[in-house]
Amino acid sequence: MSLTVSPETERPPARAAATTASLAELARADEVRFILATFTTLNGKPCSKLVPVEEADALEQDGVGFAGYAAGSMGQLPRDPDVIAVPDIASYTPLPFVRPGLALVHCDPYVEGRPFAFAPRVILRSLIARAAERNLTLMAGAEVEYFLVHRRPDGTLVPADSRDDAAQPCYDARGLTRMYDHLTAVSDAMVALGWGPYASDHEDGNGQFEQNFRYADALTTADRVVTLRYIIQVLAEQRGMTATFMPKPWTDRTGNGLHLHLSLWQDGDSRFPRPADAEDPYGLGLSGLAYSFVGGLLDHAAGLHALIAPTVNSYKRTGARTTASGATWAPTQASYGGNDRTHMVRVPDAQRVELRAGDGSANSYLAIAAALAAGLDGVVRNADPGPPGVARTTTMPRTLLDAVHALDIDPVIQAVLDSVDPACGVSDYYAALKREEFYSWHNTVSDWEVDRYLTAI
Numbered sequence: 001m002s003l004t005v006s007p008e009t010e011r012p013p014a015r016a017a018a019t020t021a022s023l024a025e026l027a028r029a030d031e032v033r034f035i036l037a038t039f040t041t042l043n044g045k046p047c048s049k050l051v052p053v054e055e056a057d058a059l060e061q062d063g064v065g066f067a068g069y070a071a072g073s074m075g076q077l078p079r080d081p082d083v084i085a086v087p088d089i090a091s092y093t094p095l096p097f098v099r100p101g102l103a104l105v106h107c108d109p110y111v112e113g114r115p116f117a118f119a120p121r122v123i124l125r126s127l128i129a130r131a132a133e134r135n136l137t138l139m140a141g142a143e144v145e146y147f148l149v150h151r152r153p154d155g156t157l158v159p160a161d162s163r164d165d166a167a168q169p170c171y172d173a174r175g176l177t178r179m180y181d182h183l184t185a186v187s188d189a190m191v192a193l194g195w196g197p198y199a200s201d202h203e204d205g206n207g208q209f210e211q212n213f214r215y216a217d218a219l220t221t222a223d224r225v226v227t228l229r230y231i232i233q234v235l236a237e238q239r240g241m242t243a244t245f246m247p248k249p250w251t252d253r254t255g256n257g258l259h260l261h262l263s264l265w266q267d268g269d270s271r272f273p274r275p276a277d278a279e280d281p282y283g284l285g286l287s288g289l290a291y292s293f294v295g296g297l298l299d300h301a302a303g304l305h306a307l308i309a310p311t312v313n314s315y316k317r318t319g320a321r322t323t324a325s326g327a328t329w330a331p332t333q334a335s336y337g338g339n340d341r342t343h344m345v346r347v348p349d350a351q352r353v354e355l356r357a358g359d360g361s362a363n364s365y366l367a368i369a370a371a372l373a374a375g376l377d378g379v380v381r382n383a384d385p386g387p388p389g390v391a392r393t394t395t396m397p398r399t400l401l402d403a404v405h406a407l408d409i410d411p412v413i414q415a416v417l418d419s420v421d422p423a424c425g426v427s428d429y430y431a432a433l434k435r436e437e438f439y440s441w442h443n444t445v446s447d448w449e450v451d452r453y454l455t456a457i
Contacts, residue, residue: 023089023105024056030094033101037064038226039085039109040120042073042430043310044363046226048104049085060087063110068118074109075118075429083119084110091223097189098234106223117420118429120365124222126419127369131264131376136271138372141215141261141352142225145360146232147207147249148179148241157249159207160241168325170204179209185235186211186228195224204325205254215261215352218368225258225364245360247309248316252324255317256360258308260371263352264293264379273350282388284338285350294336294345294353295385296378297371301334301344301357301394303410306403306434307370307417308358312441315399317359331356334392336385347388366416373416401438404431 027035036048037059047066051059063086068076074083085107095102109119116122131138148160159165164175176183183200190197196214203210211228215221229245236243248255263272272290274280282291297304309318320328329341336345336353346354358367377383386392397403407413408431417427 021089022057023060023087023092024053026089026092027053027056027094027103030096030103031101032094032103034103035059036095036102036104037085037087037107038104039066039083039107040226040363040365041071042075042118042120042363042366042426042433044120044361044366045072046230047071060089063087063107066109068109068111068116073433074116075424075426081112083116086110091220093193093227095189095231097185097192098231104227104230106226115420117418117424117426119420120363120369121219121222122420123416123426124219124365124369127372127376127416128218130419131372134376134379135266136376136379137265138218138368138375139215139263139265139270139352140218140221140368141212142221142364143210143212143257143259143261144225144228144232144245145203145208145210145256145258146229146243146245147205147256148182148209148236148243149207149249150240151242160236161207164206166206168204169202169206169208170325172202175202176200182235182239182241183209183211186232189231189235190228203254204323204327204329205250206324208254208256218372222364222368247311247314247359247361248320251316251320254323254325254327254329255320257317257329257356258358258360258362258364258367260355260358260368261352262293262355262371262375264289264375270351272352282385284347284388286347286353288382289379290350290353291385292378292381292383293375294347294378295383296375296381297345297353297355298334298336298385298392298394299378299383300370300374300410300412301392302397302403302406303413304370304374305357305397306400306407306431307413308355308362308367309397309403310363310366310400310434311359311361312400312438314359314361315397315403318357318396319398329356330359333396334394335388335390337388340389343389369419370413370416373412373419377412399438400434404434404438407431 035051038048063084065082068074068083087105091106093104109116200211233243318330331344337343414427
């Protein structure tokens with residue numbers, strides 16, 4: 001829920017420049033003993049192998065192999081050849097605060113020498129390249145929300161802090177103080193990594209927190225979301241808690257969002273603020289390019305949900321009528337406006353827009369790639385978002401199945417998934433994966449059904 005620091009106050013650091021140091025040299029300089037070579041599946045699961053520093057040169061040169069089918073949603077069968085994870089040295093991240101001597105490097109998966117079409121990081125790279133063809137760079141910030149919980153023997157969840165039971169706990173100083181050790185450990189980690197964390201806060205749900213870092217280029221931010229989730233979960237486990245990014249752990253409480261702050265840059269400057277000599281038809285201080293970008297997000301709102309709200313549970317968040325605090329903070333219609341958190345696209349200032357529809361289950365690579373594709377489509381078509389505050393007639397998905405239907409008829413969002421190699425059919429595979437997820441849930445008898453139907457007839 002926090003505001004991301006405005007680009008007016010400080011320009012983001014550029015993505016780490018190519019270094020002459022090898023992965024082994026970087027690791028040894030940090031006294032690293034083991035490196036987590038990491039990639040994510042389409043469902044966002046982080047997959048790693050723990051590589052000793054003595055094998056860092058081989059890791060850098062040859063990558064490390066995985067059985068893609070065993071990893072999960074990677075478009076493979078048991079008979080298929082290995083997925084080879086090739087490290088991106090620019091993403092090297094020492095993690096001594098997790099375990100002494102540990103580091104992580106994000107990898108681009110390859111199969112038989114070619115970038116793997118089912119790999120989310122490779123997909124985002126392809127969309128970044130598409131923007132670069134227009135001399136545009138997407139800068140992104142992310143708000144990472146999560147709950148700290150305990151799971152009772154009967155399976156029910158309770159906040160890890162038993163005293164966190166206020167009807168409106170947002171920003172509560174006492175709740176922050178009780179979780180001080182965890183929150184400061186996470187913040188100290190981000191400081192050590194140079195991410196520029198600027199705030200940790202208690203969010204609107206009991207046991208819910210948000211920790212923010214400064215924005216950067218799209219790939220760096222997507223990597224950092226994956227790394228931060230890992231750090232948060234491991235540090236929580238060390239204190240006997242479970243950190244969950246599940247969109248809606250409780251029916252009556254606010255859910256977890258993954259809000260994305262987005263802007264397009266060109267030649268080192270943001271192209272979103274309105275030039276001094278340009279008209280501003282809607283009074284929000286945005287350039288024509290920025291309004292068109294917003295128009296693209298709104299035009300593709302329904303199909304976009306399949307990638308930014310990709311689970312059955314996501315639609316318990318967006319479909320919530322109310323919560324204990326009185327607000328859901330989840331947009332229900334395709335609209336945009338100024339500094340107003342009820343819209344799908346919020347414009348807090350002229351430097352950026354905030355896409356508020358994504359949730360904690362989103363794969364950061366796919367979510368950012370889909371947002372970039374939708375926005376670029378708006379730029380290409382010179383899309384008009386219309387007046388602020390006016391909802392589109394777009395029917396927003398009420399379930400994951402609705403979102404998959406919307407994906408099926410949105411060629412722009414389908415093309416995100418198919419961007420690396422259309423012949424591989426990643427979009428069709430992803431849609432089938434999500435349909436099966438929906439039907440698997442639908443085929444499970446719930447307490448709600450027993451309560452409603454047991455003696456109804």
